[in-house]
Amino acid sequence: MEGPSKINTKSSIETLIKLKSARVKYIDKTDQKSDVRKVFKVLEVDSKQVDFVWCEICGAVLAWHSQKTGTKSLKSHADSHSRKRGESASGSGLQPKITAFNKPANIPKKEVVRVNQVIARGLAGDLLPFRSVEGIGFQSICQEMLNLGAKFGPLQVSDVIQSRHTIKRTRLVEVSDEILANLKHNIAQAASFPRICFTFDLWADKY
Numbered sequence: 001m002e003g004p005s006k007i008n009t010k011s012s013i014e015t016l017i018k019l020k021s022a023r024v025k026y027i028d029k030t031d032q033k034s035d036v037r038k039v040f041k042v043l044e045v046d047s048k049q050v051d052f053v054w055c056e057i058c059g060a061v062l063a064w065h066s067q068k069t070g071t072k073s074l075k076s077h078a079d080s081h082s083r084k085r086g087e088s089a090s091g092s093g094l095q096p097k098i099t100a101f102n103k104p105a106n107i108p109k110k111e112v113v114r115v116n117q118v119i120a121r122g123l124a125g126d127l128l129p130f131r132s133v134e135g136i137g138f139q140s141i142c143q144e145m146l147n148l149g150a151k152f153g154p155l156q157v158s159d160v161i162q163s164r165h166t167i168k169r170t171r172l173v174e175v176s177d178e179i180l181a182n183l184k185h186n187i188a189q190a191a192s193f194p195r196i197c198f199t200f201d202l203w204a205d206k207y
């Protein structure tokens with residue numbers, strides 16, 4: 001019998017989060033003793049608590065177990081954000097202000113305009129369609145880059161983006177394996193029903 005915990009690896013959870021999967025729930029545990037935990041939400045996949053928490057500030061997934069792991073590694077992660085804001089995460093004044101996914105960011109309008117000019121130039125320069133900006137793929141790439149910057153500070157694109165050969169031959173294989181594992185899991189869950197129906201819904205619509 002395959003339990004859901006088997007495939008709940010860090011990267012499979014990160015993928016589910018990226019895809020905004022409804023299988024993931026973010027559980028608020030602010031009632032707990034440590035202030036540090038205000039930064040993190042305990043994760044549930046398929047309504048079962050997993051050994052990972054989610055950082056509200058940068059969206060990182062971190063290993064954590066309520067019994068086995070203390071809050072030391074979480075505290076140092078939270079502190080790394082606070083240092084940039086010049087405050088201590090373990091201090092009483094802790095209030096996570098920059099929420100990567102669900103609160104409006106505090107960013108000047110002219111910076112937003114500038115970034116969007118860069119996007120316009122970039123897409124036009126590479127002859128890419130402007131509807132790319134609405135695609136989940138483009139948005140997940142951008143979000144990941146923003147999260148990395150928040151986590152590690154100033155970075156060069158060349159520090160992060162690998163060659164197209166590596167992405168195609170290695171990263172793509174890893175990602176497909178993960179999607180396949182998730183699909184197998186879903187099929188295993190559905191197998192208790194007498195019939196399964198698959199619909200492949202791929203189309204391009206111009207509007």
Ligand SMILES: [Zn+2]
Binds near residue numbers: 055057081
């Ligand atoms: Zn973080």
